[in-house]
Amino acid sequence: MTSSALTLKTASGLSPKLMLCLAATWLVWGSTYLAIKLALTSLPPFLQMGSRFLVAGVLLAGWMRWRGVPWPSRRQWLHALVIGGLMLGGGMGGTAAAEQTVGSGLVVAFIAVMPLMIAGLNLLWGEKPGRLESLGIAFGLVGVLLLTQGQGFGASPLGLVAISVACASWAVGSVLSQRVWPLAPGPMGFASEMLAGGAVLMGLSLANGEALPAHVEPQALWAWAYLVVFGSLVAFNAYMVLLAEASAGLASSYSFVNPVIAMLLGVTLAGEQISGHEWLAAGIVLVGVVLLLLGRARTPSR
Template sequence: AIIAALVPLFIALFTILLSKCKKITGLMLAGLVVGFAGVVIIFYNYLGQLQNKSFLFGTILAITGTLSWAFGTVYTSRQKPPINILFNVGLQMLIAGIIVLTVCGITGKYVSLYSVGTESWMAIFYLVVFGSLIAYSAYVFMISKLPPTQVSVYAYINPIVAVICGWLLLSEKMNVNMILGTAITLSGVFLVNRESKKLKQ
């Protein structure tokens, strides 16, 4: 979650580097930093895991993924006319699938379809329909209508939703860090949205 929360900051960086018209104000950048700080506070107790050497390769891949996601977001938002949403989603899913199959082929880590249980298939169905087709299509649509920096704050909302759902549905404990981090994160999101509205005016 902490690494994923780097996406808005990377998007801001690529927006500054790639856009001729730099639609990022000081307050908007401050909002992104505040939002990231809030996410770090929410997961403060897990920061030590980032220093675990056994997770180093995975951490590098995760950071590379966030950089790629941020660059792709800014690049897609600058396409005129906008790329067809379904084509965009389908192409990226196809490429991702090929990469995953290639990695599985190299590592030899395949899972037999017969060993996948009903609950797992239901989870896969949910991820395909809601987590990929609907959510990602909505994301591509939004970056064609709104500034990438404004859209990127979804990465700050996701951890908050996860924490609240865990508290409500799974009776997970809500500690001071989570409450404080949520308040700080929402403050950052508010700053970004307010500055985005000012730029439109």
Template sequence: MTSPAVDPAPEAPQAAPEPESRTPARATATTVTTPTTVTTATAGLTATPVPAVATAAATRRISGAVWAALGIVYVVWGSTYLGIRIAVETMPPFLSSGVRFVTAGLLLAGIIAWRQGPAALKVDRRQLGSAVLVGLLLILGGNALVVLAETSIPSGLAALLISVVPAWVVILKAATGRRPSAGGLAGVLLGLVGLAVLTLPGISGEVKVGGVVLVVVATLLWSVGSFSSARLPMPANPFTASAYEMIAGGLAGAALGLFRGEHHGLDLAEISTRSWVALGYLIVFGSLIAFTAYAWLLQAAPLSLVATYAYVNPVVAVALGALVLNEALSWPIVLGGAIVVGGVCLIVSTERRG
């Protein structure tokens, strides 16, 4: 999942991967407009904005640089589902996911060491353990399962199923004593109704039900990872945390791929050029550029504006899947997607006010 993972609450998660750091974010502010930089995935992986920063940002004028960075997050993160679908046409799912995130994590670690010095990568055992755990939940559980699912279901459907993540986060918060707002609760209910409608293609046999189930499980694991990241002793530098998360999750994905025997009979010469291009796109644009743009936005724009990516990304993914891969837009996908996006909109607009 590249996207990226949303915590609709003010305390915000690490998403997608999606961490932020004041120093690196400022350093890349000029490159974002060019653009340059970093994510997880999806996803995604996660960030922890401070309410005070959001308040200050909200009072600033929305600049052209902000809209440019927001456009990058909208389009690039939304396009990662298409990139994954093309990559797995001729690449094994877990091995390709592992290569993507290990490469992106090492590149991010190198950037951190170059810009801030090797000391910025130093963490203690508890912080490293937390980063590894979150990386396994976000990258291996949340993203790699989506990669596997996209070998059997359309990229647009996968994106719409993933967009229900904010609803799971609200449920997790409620389970730990945080009462959701009326709007947040309504958004959760809408999201679950939309999820039920989106599963109809699997039930009816239009797509493989196994792929739909994999994405639903991925959303749950991603939500748990996002929820947990704000409550564990993570590295102080969110970029450092993200680098360790991506490397840990990527290594685990590669190991699982080897365990599944994905390397047996694998001939690199048989991998298509478009799959290689898609993998490179996911590493550079999905796991680096869009992430830094997102990290910078968390400090330069109102959170309510930044959070809109949660319901724009699925729309972009569905549109690209239909235009590039001719993915069918059945009525369950259109209706269920509209319901889910509406629910996410309610959650983001109401929960972030608290």
């Protein structure tokens, strides 16, 4: 390791690899929600997401096989099906479904509650939150309740249901991948999850009667390609690396950066309308997330 890399690790407490993974989940994912919205102009939600992850999974798995990495075992494929079905089928599929009727910025503001949900699920394994973490969870819940009362979600009950299911599925999948059903090691594990999750999403697409339109808008194709390369191959794999090598709190820290980026992009580039009430609610959620992460940072055992 070079001296500059050593200095970087000493100053931040994180290796350069983990810092790059954080940057990918913070910045890239913040922009992918607008890309999902743009792709929805031509591509229905489950078809869009299923094809995205299948293509990314095939590319990543092919690269790994070319390098001599073996396929996952039968048990690891089963884990990939469960985790992929939850995180991609329920999580990303529900997110795209919600964005049909709710602005991308508001969807991500709701998703910011994810670390709080993960903290709650970890109670099942005896991981009790400290005082600061409990305060963060309380702030987050208040913020989400305020957010659901705003004009965006108030006008779309189905969108609220879809994003609630998405958040719950993603949180459960994240916890289970760490504690119960680990994937195959390294990128091949991530590829198997994308392949399995993509298959689940395509099944949901078929069940919902989705079809590829006769004409696909160029902006939808570019947005879809961006999601494949940056959203799936770059940011999603970075998130799985963080889940495998860092704490759950650090892995989910993207949640307090993504909403700010997504809301600003939604307003400036997509003309989305976000009320002062909804900005306030999102701010309260972010305060809760920051308090939660500060509480985790002060607990040596984590």
